[in-house]
Structure formats: C-alpha cells, structure tokens
Amino acid sequence: MVDIAERPTRLAAPPAVPGAAADPAAPRLTARLFAVGGRVLHRTVAIAALAAIWEGAPRLGLVGRVFLPPLSEVLVAWWELLRSGQLAEHVGASLTRSLAGLGLAVLTAIPLGLLIGWYRPLAELLSPLLEVFRNTAALALLPVFVLILGLGETSKIALVLYACSWPILLNTIAGVKGVDPLLIRSARSMGLNHLRLFQKVILPAAVPTIFTGVRLAGAYSILVLVAAEMVGAKAGLGYLINYAQYNFAIPDMYSGIITISAIGLVVNQLLVALERRFSTWRVDVSAG
Amino acid sequence: MSTDKILFDRVSKTFPVRATRRGAAGAVTALHEVTLGVRPGEFLVVVGPSDCGKSTLLDLLGGLTEPTGGQVLVDGRPVTGPGLDRGIVFQQYALLPWRTAAGNVAFGLEAKRVPRAERADLIDHHLDLVGLRGFADRYPHELSGGMKQRVAIARSLAYDPDVLLMDEPFAALDAQTRDSLQDELVRIWARTGKTIVFITHGIDEAVHLGQRVAVLTSRPGRIKEVIDIDLGDRDAVEDVRSTDAFRHHRHRIWTLLRDEVRAAQAAEGAAGSRTAHTGGAGGRTPVVAGADARRAAPAAAHTEEARVG
Numbered sequence: 001m002v003d004i005a006e007r008p009t010r011l012a013a014p015p016a017v018p019g020a021a022a023d024p025a026a027p028r029l030t031a032r033l034f035a036v037g038g039r040v041l042h043r044t045v046a047i048a049a050l051a052a053i054w055e056g057a058p059r060l061g062l063v064g065r066v067f068l069p070p071l072s073e074v075l076v077a078w079w080e081l082l083r084s085g086q087l088a089e090h091v092g093a094s095l096t097r098s099l100a101g102l103g104l105a106v107l108t109a110i111p112l113g114l115l116i117g118w119y120r121p122l123a124e125l126l127s128p129l130l131e132v133f134r135n136t137a138a139l140a141l142l143p144v145f146v147l148i149l150g151l152g153e154t155s156k157i158a159l160v161l162y163a164c165s166w167p168i169l170l171n172t173i174a175g176v177k178g179v180d181p182l183l184i185r186s187a188r189s190m191g192l193n194h195l196r197l198f199q200k201v202i203l204p205a206a207v208p209t210i211f212t213g214v215r216l217a218g219a220y221s222i223l224v225l226v227a228a229e230m231v232g233a234k235a236g237l238g239y240l241i242n243y244a245q246y247n248f249a250i251p252d253m254y255s256g257i258i259t260i261s262a263i264g265l266v267v268n269q270l271l272v273a274l275e276r277r278f279s280t281w282r283v284d285v286s287a288g
Numbered sequence: 289m290s291t292d293k294i295l296f297d298r299v300s301k302t303f304p305v306r307a308t309r310r311g312a313a314g315a316v317t318a319l320h321e322v323t324l325g326v327r328p329g330e331f332l333v334v335v336g337p338s339d340c341g342k343s344t345l346l347d348l349l350g351g352l353t354e355p356t357g358g359q360v361l362v363d364g365r366p367v368t369g370p371g372l373d374r375g376i377v378f379q380q381y382a383l384l385p386w387r388t389a390a391g392n393v394a395f396g397l398e399a400k401r402v403p404r405a406e407r408a409d410l411i412d413h414h415l416d417l418v419g420l421r422g423f424a425d426r427y428p429h430e431l432s433g434g435m436k437q438r439v440a441i442a443r444s445l446a447y448d449p450d451v452l453l454m455d456e457p458f459a460a461l462d463a464q465t466r467d468s469l470q471d472e473l474v475r476i477w478a479r480t481g482k483t484i485v486f487i488t489h490g491i492d493e494a495v496h497l498g499q500r501v502a503v504l505t506s507r508p509g510r511i512k513e514v515i516d517i518d519l520g521d522r523d524a525v526e527d528v529r530s531t532d533a534f535r536h537h538r539h540r541i542w543t544l545l546r547d548e549v550r551a552a553q554a555a556e557g558a559a560g561s562r563t564a565h566t567g568g569a570g571g572r573t574p575v576v577a578g579a580d581a582r583r584a585a586p587a588a589a590h591t592e593e594a595r596v597g
Binding site for chain 2: 090182183185186187188189190191192196200204205207282
C-alpha cells in the first residue's frame with residue numbers, strides 16, 4: 001500500500017556499517033585505513049603542536065625553565081605523583097566533592113525546575129529571585145559559604161551544588177516550557193489529566209534539554225571545585241596545585257593542572273555520550 | 289435532532305482581542321450561530337475561505353474550547369471537554385517524536401487505559417489498516433509526511449472513537465501523497481463506519497471525500513449551504529475526479545466560495561492596512577494555522593493565538 005514516494009528518506013541512505021572494514025576488496029580497505037589515519041592525524045595535530053612547543057620552548061630558552069619546565073619533566077613528576085599514590089588521593093578527594101555536589105544539584109534542581117516550568121504562578125513568584133542569584137558569580141560567594149559552613153567539606157560541596165544548580169534549573173524550566181504546544185493539545189484531546197500529561201508528554205519532551213543542563217553542570221562542578229579547594233583544603237587537585245606553587249614544586253603544579261584538564265575532558269565526554277543516548281530523536285529531528 | 293450524531297446548535301464563538309497601540313481591545317467573532325447536524329456514520333466535509341472559523345468549529349467539537357453561545361451536542365449530550373469518543377487528527381501530525389510508530393499508536397490506548405496485553409494486537413491491526421505494516425519500529429523522523437499522517441490516523445482509530453475529527457490533515461502533504469491518502473481514508477471510513485468531520489480549504493478534496501459538504505461564509509463563519517455529493521459508484525470509474533458529476537459539484541462549491549473569498553480578501557485588506565504593525569505576530573502562527581496562516585492576516589493572528597492560548 002505504500003507508494004515509492006512515501007518511502008522514508010532514511011532507508012535510501014546507505015547505512016554506515018562498521019563491518020564494512022571486513023570488505024574483501026583490498027584496495028578499499030587500504031583507502032579506508034588511510035582515511036581513518038588521516039582523521040586521527042587531523043584531530044591530534046593541534047595537541048601534538050602544543051606538546052612540542054611546551055617541550056621545545058623551555059629547552060631553547062624562550063621561556064624561563066623554572067616557571068615552565070619542559071613537558072617531559074612535568075610528565076616525570078606526574079608519574080612520581082601517581083606512583084606514590086598522592087595523585088589518587090587528590091583526585092579521589094576532588095571527584096568525591098564534585099560528584100556529591102553535582103548529584104545533589106541533579107536531585108534538587110530537576111524537580112524544582114519541573115515545578116517552576118509547569119506551574120506558572122510559582123515561576124512568576126520565583127523568577128526575580130532566580131535572576132538575582134543566577135547573575136551572582138558562584139566564586140564570589142565562596143567566602144560566604146566558608147563563613148557560614150566552615151572550611152570543611154560542607155562548604156565545598158555546597159558551592160559545587162550552588163554552581164551546578166543553575167544550568168540544570170534553567171534548562172529544566174526551558175525544557176518544560178519549550179514543549180510543542182501541539183503535542184499538549186493532542187494529548188489533551190485524548191482526555192489526559194494534568195499528571196498523566198506531565199508524565200507522558202512534558203517530561204519526555206524535556207529530557208534532552210535537561211540533559212544539556214546536566215552536561216554544563218558537570219563542567220561547572222570541576223571548574224568551581226578547584227577554586228574552592230584552593231581555600232582551606234587538605235586534599236584535592238586545587239589544593240595540590242596551590243600547595244605545589246607555594247613550595248615551588250612547579251612540575252607538580254603542572255601535573256595537577258594536566259590532571260584536571262584530563263578529568264574535565266573525560267567527564268564532558270561521558271556526559272555528552274549520555275546526552276546523546278537520551279536524545280537521539282531530537283538530534284535527528286534537527287538534522288533533517 | 290435525535291437522528292444526528294453531532295449537532296451544532298446555534299453555536300457562536302468570539303475571541304477577545306488584546307489591545308494594540310492603534311486599536312482598543314475588542315472581540316473577533318469566529319463563528320456566528322452555526323447550526324449543523326452530522327448523521328451517524330457520515331463523512332462530512334467543511335470548507336470555507338481562510339480563517340473563517342473552520343478550525344474553531346473542530347476545536348469546539350473536540351472539547352478543546354467552549355462556545356460563547358449555543359451548544360455542541362454529541363449523541364444528544366453537550367460537549368463539556370475532551371474525550372476519547374472523539375479523535376482528532378491534526379495537520380501537523382502531533383506525533384510524539386521520542387516514540388516509534390507503534391509507541392505513538394499505543395499512546396492513545398494508554399490514554400484509554402487499555403490493558404497492556406491487549407495493546408499489541410490493536411497496534412498491529414491499526415498500523416496494518418493504514419498500510420504501515422513493517423514500520424512499527426520507526427521513529428517519526430524516519431517517516432515521510434504521508435506516513436506520519438498515517439500513524440496519526442492509526443493512533444486516533446486505535447482507541448476506537450465514534451467520531452474522527454480531521455483538521456486539514458493532508459494540507460501539508462504533496463499532491464501525489466494527498467491523493468493516495470484521500471483514497472485510503474475513504475476506504476478506511478468504509479471499513480470502520482466512523483463518523484468523520486473533515487476540515488479543508490481544498491474544493492477537490494471536499495468533493496472527493498464528502499458525502500455532504502458544508503460551505504462556511506467568511507468571518508464571522510456561518511453555514512452558507514450544505515451540499516449533497518453524489519458521485520455515483522466510485523469504483524465503477526477509474527478516475528473519479530474527471531467525471532461530470534465531480535466537475536459539477538466542484539464548480540458549485542467553487543461558485544459558493546468565490547464570493548466568500550472575495551469578501552474575506554476585502555476584509556483582510558482593510559484589516560491589514562489598519563493594523564499592519566502587528567504583522568510580526570503572524571509569523572508565529574504557521575505551525576498551528578498551517579496553510580491558512582500563509583496569508584497571515586494580522587487580525588487572523590490574534591484569533592489563532594487566542595485559540596491556542
């Protein structure tokens with residue numbers, strides 16, 4: 001019963017088969033290998049250049065070797081920190097704090113955002129307050145958190161919670177408000193009550209937007225934490241960097257910085273993958 | 289009256305219009321004392337010029353808005369809100385993009401609280417009915433416009449409403465797809481015996497589909513005339529659209545509409561020069577108003593917004 005003109009366009013597109021590498025046609029295989037190799041080269045060349053400059057500039061005397069040791073020396077120091085178990089301790093302390101803060105933010109900001117997005121009077125009541133807090137830099141509040149909650153874990157986790165809440169909260173609100181009104185009309189025409197409309201239409205439609213907020217919050221959680229750890233901490237990557245600088249253990253300081261970059265990258269990649277997993281339908285809609 | 293499945297009893301609907309810089313707040317009358325009966329199992333088409341209140345008529349019947357005068361009766365009982373005895377098919381499909389074709393058909397069944405065990409058979413049966421066997425696991429973005437609308441029709445049929453309300457369902461489709469879906473709709477209607485109220489602005493579509501065609505006037509919408517369509521035995525001719533009977537009905541409706549379209553355009557022109565600065569608001573309507581909104585009369589934008597909001 002289906003016309004040719006009605007075939008879904010996607011069926012016509014050749015599927016990207018991973019097994020195609022097993023194609024017996026040898027010339028195509030080599031071409032493919034070259035293509036993959038080229039792509040890898042293309043994506044790593046900038047990083048490699050940075051590493052080369054980092055290694056070369058101090059050795060050639062372009063910058064002070066004391067303040068910017070060559071990358072190889074930093075990597076040796078990093079390896080020592082890793083072997084002695086110090087690095088694991090600091091990473092563990094930092095990740096515990098940022099995951100705790102991020103987790104608490106997810107648990108509080110998503111329900112609150114759903115309420116605010118769905119219930120208009122609450123949005124009107126709270127939006128001036130939200131605007132004020134949203135535009136107050138989290139780090140400016142660090143002394144306040146320390147004064148009220150002390151120097152311990154609580155103030156650090158609270159700061160991460162605070163910083164992570166905003167992207168999640170605002171994206172959740174936007175997600176709920178951005179649901180296609182036609183879908184709501186359609187669901188209402190089937191007599192769905194408010195609760196079921198929320199559960200079956202609003203919530204699933206908002207999930208991708210909420211996840212974008214969680215991903216942003218993941219990046220914030222590490223950014224803010226490191227700064228918080230520079231004040232009155234006894235462990236953590238922020239502490240490591242700060243402490244190493246005071247003690248003139250410059251390679252250790254750079255080791256801490258590299259580790260934070262790596263963690264930031266990994267966390268972001270994980271959240272991007274998770275986001276993609278939850279919003280396949282939206283990605284494809286925007287593509288075609 | 290007792291023989292009517294649906295009865296519009298002197299139904300009026302006015303929308304408040306918000307005040308703009310150049311005009312005070314007021315009201316737009318979309319429908320004025322419309323009286324129209326639909327028989328059980330009938331395929332009734334409503335045609336009218338753009339923005340004559342066709343879609344309002346359907347919203348009232350679907351229980352999505354309330355009339356400001358008169359009442360809408362289904363089986364002799366006034367419509368008080370949405371219900372699963374009436375299924376609406378929208379021009380823009382309104383499929384849930386995160387659900388597969390089968391999942392979308394299931395949506396209506398969940399709304400009706402059909403037990404999970406019974407859903408699978410109903411889903412298969414109705415996807416089959418609209419010619420989508422084998423597409424159950426496809427997401428809406430993997431389907432063409434025509435296929436999406438088939439899914440939407442299957443979804444509405446699956447929860448077994450007595451009445452199917454269709455709001456320009458084929459207006460966004462290309463001509464070829466539209467023709468084939470029209471044929472299929474007639475086939476489905478014959479098989480299921482549903483009462484169908486079909487809104488369109490296409491005269492050919494009206495003649496092709498309707499047993500009766502109600503022609504609305506330009507705003508405020510009133511029933512201008514209700515025409516019985518008799519095309520003889522549809523299956524006897526290969527191309528029903530080229531028969532004399534078809535051309536006769538087509539011309540009749542065209543003549544009726546011509547005056548109304550002119551009147552609408554005149555009103556539009558006057559309104560357009562008066563409130564041209566609100567044109568920006570018209571830009572937001574196409575998703576809702578579809579083809580009608582292409583003309584984007586500022587006054588119409590108010591109506592559409594009021595209807596949605």
